[in-house]
Amino acid sequence: DTEVTQTPKHLVMGMTNKKSLKCEQHMGHRAMYWYKQKAKKPPELMFVYSYEKLSINESVPSRFSPECPNSSLLNLHLHALQPEDSALYLCASSQEQLSKPQHFGDGTRLSIL
Amino acid sequence: QKEVEQNSGPLSVPEGAIASLNCTYSDRGSQSFFWYRQYSGKSPELIMSIYSNGDKEDGRFTAQLNKASQYVSLLIRDSQPSDSATYLCAVNMPDRDDKIIFGKGTRLHILP
Numbered sequence: 001d002t003e004v005t006q007t008p009k010h011l012v013m014g015m016t017n018k019k020s021l022k023c024e025q026h027m028g029h030r031a032m033y034w035y036k037q038k039a040k041k042p043p044e045l046m047f048v049y050s051y052e053k054l055s056i057n058e059s060v061p062s063r064f065s066p067e068c069p070n071s072s073l074l075n076l077h078l079h080a081l082q083p084e085d086s087a088l089y090l091c092a093s094s095q096e097q098l099s100k101p102q103h104f105g106d107g108t109r110l111s112i113l
Numbered sequence: 114q115k116e117v118e119q120n121s122g123p124l125s126v127p128e129g130a131i132a133s134l135n136c137t138y139s140d141r142g143s144q145s146f147f148w149y150r151q152y153s154g155k156s157p158e159l160i161m162s163i164y165s166n167g168d169k170e171d172g173r174f175t176a177q178l179n180k181a182s183q184y185v186s187l188l189i190r191d192s193q194p195s196d197s198a199t200y201l202c203a204v205n206m207p208d209r210d211d212k213i214i215f216g217k218g219t220r221l222h223i224l225p
Contacts, residue, residue: 042201042215043157090156098211099145104156
């Protein structure tokens with residue numbers, strides 16, 4: 001069982017919808033991450049939160065909006081997505097930012113119609 | 114040179130043999146090295162971390178690091194069909210804000 005929990009596991013949405021992906025960890029980690037992964041590609045970093053503050057935004061389009069309500073929770077708000085945004089969205093956490101091992105959740109498989 | 118390079122495979126290894134997966138990286142300042150296993154349709158699972166030159170063993174897995182050659186490898190002894198997966202090498206890159214950069218992964222197929 002993973003210690004990083006992501007919901008929902010699957011999400012289908014239209015291009016005009018607004019939805020949110022959620023991630024929770026109870027390992028006391030202070031860094032949390034969002035990655036996007038397309039089929040047969042490695043994970044691509046999107047955002048990094050360190051001590052609940054956004055520390056890295058990898059030039060992600062504004063239709064993706066991250067939020068870190070507290071040290072255990074990470075959200076990714078989605079609005080007006082495009083079909084090419086269909087992918088596996090992975091949340092990860094680590095003890096401190098970067099350099100430390102990251103532990104991934106099971107991911108949310110997102111399909112944009 | 115790409116930042117983290119892996120042979121994409123597939124690498125086919127008979128059951129019971131040793132599987133050897135290789136990774137090279139570009140940043141001489143890198144200090145943290147990770148191997149993840151990813152089954153098809155699943156998320157990456159951390160299987161090894163290594164920070165110092167030499168070998169690190171954990172069960173059937175051995176990670177080997179040679180910073181002078183900028184090379185890290187993963188050996189899987191007594192390979193099992195359940196080891197069939199994509200193995201991702203990940204390295205911190207101090208010249209890129211210390212971000213962890215993933216290689217494209219090597220697909221490993223264990224032949225029963």
